[in-house]
Amino acid sequence: MSHVAFRERGEDLRLEADYVVVGSGAGGAAAAVTLARSGAEVAIIEAGAWRDPEDYPSSTYGAMRDLFDDWGTQLARGRALWPIVQARTVGGTTVINSAICVRTPGDIFAQWQRERGIEGLAERVWAHQDTLERELRVEEVPEPARGNSNRLAMLGASRAGYDSHWIRRYVAGCEGTGQCLQGCKKTRKQSTNLNYVPEVLARGGHVVSSAPVKRVAIEGRRAIGVRGRFEHPRTKAWGADFFVRARRAVVVAASVTHSPALLERSGVRSPALGKYFRAHPGTGVFGIYDEPVDTNTGATQGWASTAFRADPGLKLETLSIPFEMVASRLSGGGARLIERLREYRHLCMWCHAVRAESVGTVRNGLFDKPVVRYGLDREDMLRFRQGMILLAKTHFAAGAKKILPGIHGMPYELGPDQVSLLEDAPLDPRAYIAILSHLFGGCVMGTDPRDAVTDARGRVHGYDGLVVADASVIPSNLGVNPQHTIMALAMAFAEDLASE
Numbered sequence: 001m002s003h004v005a006f007r008e009r010g011e012d013l014r015l016e017a018d019y020v021v022v023g024s025g026a027g028g029a030a031a032a033v034t035l036a037r038s039g040a041e042v043a044i045i046e047a048g049a050w051r052d053p054e055d056y057p058s059s060t061y062g063a064m065r066d067l068f069d070d071w072g073t074q075l076a077r078g079r080a081l082w083p084i085v086q087a088r089t090v091g092g093t094t095v096i097n098s099a100i101c102v103r104t105p106g107d108i109f110a111q112w113q114r115e116r117g118i119e120g121l122a123e124r125v126w127a128h129q130d131t132l133e134r135e136l137r138v139e140e141v142p143e144p145a146r147g148n149s150n151r152l153a154m155l156g157a158s159r160a161g162y163d164s165h166w167i168r169r170y171v172a173g174c175e176g177t178g179q180c181l182q183g184c185k186k187t188r189k190q191s192t193n194l195n196y197v198p199e200v201l202a203r204g205g206h207v208v209s210s211a212p213v214k215r216v217a218i219e220g221r222r223a224i225g226v227r228g229r230f231e232h233p234r235t236k237a238w239g240a241d242f243f244v245r246a247r248r249a250v251v252v253a254a255s256v257t258h259s260p261a262l263l264e265r266s267g268v269r270s271p272a273l274g275k276y277f278r279a280h281p282g283t284g285v286f287g288i289y290d291e292p293v294d295t296n297t298g299a300t301q302g303w304a305s306t307a308f309r310a311d312p313g314l315k316l317e318t319l320s321i322p323f324e325m326v327a328s329r330l331s332g333g334g335a336r337l338i339e340r341l342r343e344y345r346h347l348c349m350w351c352h353a354v355r356a357e358s359v360g361t362v363r364n365g366l367f368d369k370p371v372v373r374y375g376l377d378r379e380d381m382l383r384f385r386q387g388m389i390l391l392a393k394t395h396f397a398a399g400a401k402k403i404l405p406g407i408h409g410m411p412y413e414l415g416p417d418q419v420s421l422l423e424d425a426p427l428d429p430r431a432y433i434a435i436l437s438h439l440f441g442g443c444v445m446g447t448d449p450r451d452a453v454t455d456a457r458g459r460v461h462g463y464d465g466l467v468v469a470d471a472s473v474i475p476s477n478l479g480v481n482p483q484h485t486i487m488a489l490a491m492a493f494a495e496d497l498a499s500e
């Protein structure tokens with residue numbers, strides 16, 4: 001077993017394994033551990049650094065510097081420029097996410113069958129989800145860790161008359177520190193750097209960190225390994241070159257933005273490569289309450305509702321964000337901002353994630369940075385606005401005295417009798433501060449090679465020994481949080497690969 005970290009120039013690395021897995025996030029770690037459990041020697045190659053939980057940052061700035069991909073500066077370019085948030089560290093985005101665990105809804109498999117000819121996945125994915133829930137110790141947010149924001153949301157939803165629930169997460173004994181975005185220093189969150197990645201090492205595998213893959217090496221139509229150059233975890237200076245040979249196959253799991261870009265610069269030919277990028281764009285509405293809420297006490301995300309997944313197509317959740325992110329959302333500066341921050345203990349943010357139908361593209365750009373073009377059409381913007389109205393109504397049902405909608409061109413705050421103003425809120429995406437954190441597509445699966453990059457087992461059409469096993473294969477939005485689906489799909493693909 002070996003962990004190879006950053007190497008200086010001149011100390012080139014050559015390694016060989018049965019399978020080479022690019023990326024150690026949700027998809028990569030799940031695929032790697034499945035392959036390792038089959039008895040194979042696996043090498044995980046990860047662009048980001050290995051960070052132990054005691055070294056996780058506390059601030060948003062630290063998270064952007066140490067954990068986020070490209071400092072969180074990646075934008076979806078459309079009419080608005082909305083940030084795309086992903087991680088770049090051993091464990092991938094599972095290190096910074098909220099670990100919400102939702103089973104793949106049955107209608108998704110029916111849709112994939114109808115639209116893309118994909119059959120026989122449902123039972124296998126659910127079986128892997130059984131395993132994941134056991135191994136990653138999925139629990140409902142425990143009562144002492146719920147916090148006031150989550151409790152208020154539960155109250156608001158029940159008064160507003162719709163179904164909602166405490167969230168189930170891959171967390172063992174959440175202490176409710178509200179720090180999931182900066183990494184869980186308490187090691188309660190079961191990010192993949194704490195379980196599946198170490199298991200791959202324990203089974204005789206390798207992890208090469210701070211090692212962005214430049215290219216998949218392809219001979220004829222067969223993937224034979226990966227090459228790249230180490231990148232210093234702090235200075236970002238280039239280090240030694242590396243080549244890792246794959247005796248059996250290369251598994252690409254570098255995320256929705258990086259997997260298509262990597263395949264493109266590796267010379268993979270597919271008419272569908274980089275197409276069908278999708279997301280669940282989301283934004284938040286603050287409620288201000290008479291009593292202190294202390295939003296950063298309690299699970300980062302503890303409450304959710306899927307009541308609107310089919311109509312109008314969105315999910316509602318609570319979300320506690322770090323203090324400095326709250327400050328950046330309360331517009332104004334100087335004395336005015338200080339005045340507004342006085343309300344900090346009394347506010348909490350709830351957000352929506354829109355099940356958007358709009359599609360975009362991912363391309364490999366300058367310096368190997370993915371370029372994402374994506375915007376929401378009018379139908380999706382109507383859903384987006386509807387989500388804000390639902391959040392506002394839920395806040396007022398829970399007893400908020402006012403809300404802060406955060407919409408450009410609208411009043412800074414609205415009272416309970418002003419919700420109707422939101423019905424006319426702009427449909428221009430530039431008026432909203434939104435982020436994209438649930439991403440899909442770019443290497444979508446399907447039976448028709450003219451319209452899909454991989455088949456229904458993640459194998460790239462027309463190539464041997466090349467599999468994609470991350471969110472980029474997902475050919476639709478899900479309307480629920482994606483990690484559980486990504487991990488189970490990756491396990492199913494890896495199982496097929498190991499049995500070939």
Ligand SMILES: Cc1cc2nc3c(=O)[nH]c(=O)nc-3n(C[C@H](O)[C@H](O)[C@H](O)COP(=O)(O)OP(=O)(O)OC[C@H]3O[C@@H](n4cnc5c(N)ncnc54)[C@H](O)[C@@H]3O)c2cc1C
Pocket residue numbers: 022023024025026027028045046047048085086087088089090091092093094096097098099100101102181211212213214253254255256258259262437438439469470471472481482483484486
């Ligand atoms: C703030 C936030 C909160 C979220 N909360 C939830 C949640 O609660 N529940 C949920 O289901 N989903 C959540 N998500 C989404 C979920 O985390 C992602 O959908 C999921 O992690 C994607 O898995 P992946 O394997 O496709 O990519 P990732 O997990 O992002 O892993 C990709 C890995 O590949 C590495 N990589 C990239 N390029 C290269 C390269 N060239 N060479 C080597 N390595 C490379 C990256 O550094 C990264 O480690 C959240 C996302 C964010 C940003």
Ligand code: SF4
Pocket residue numbers: 171174175176177178179180181183184185186187188189298299300
């Ligand atoms: S809320 Fe705190 S203790 Fe709970 S999983 Fe997130 S970071 Fe860990």
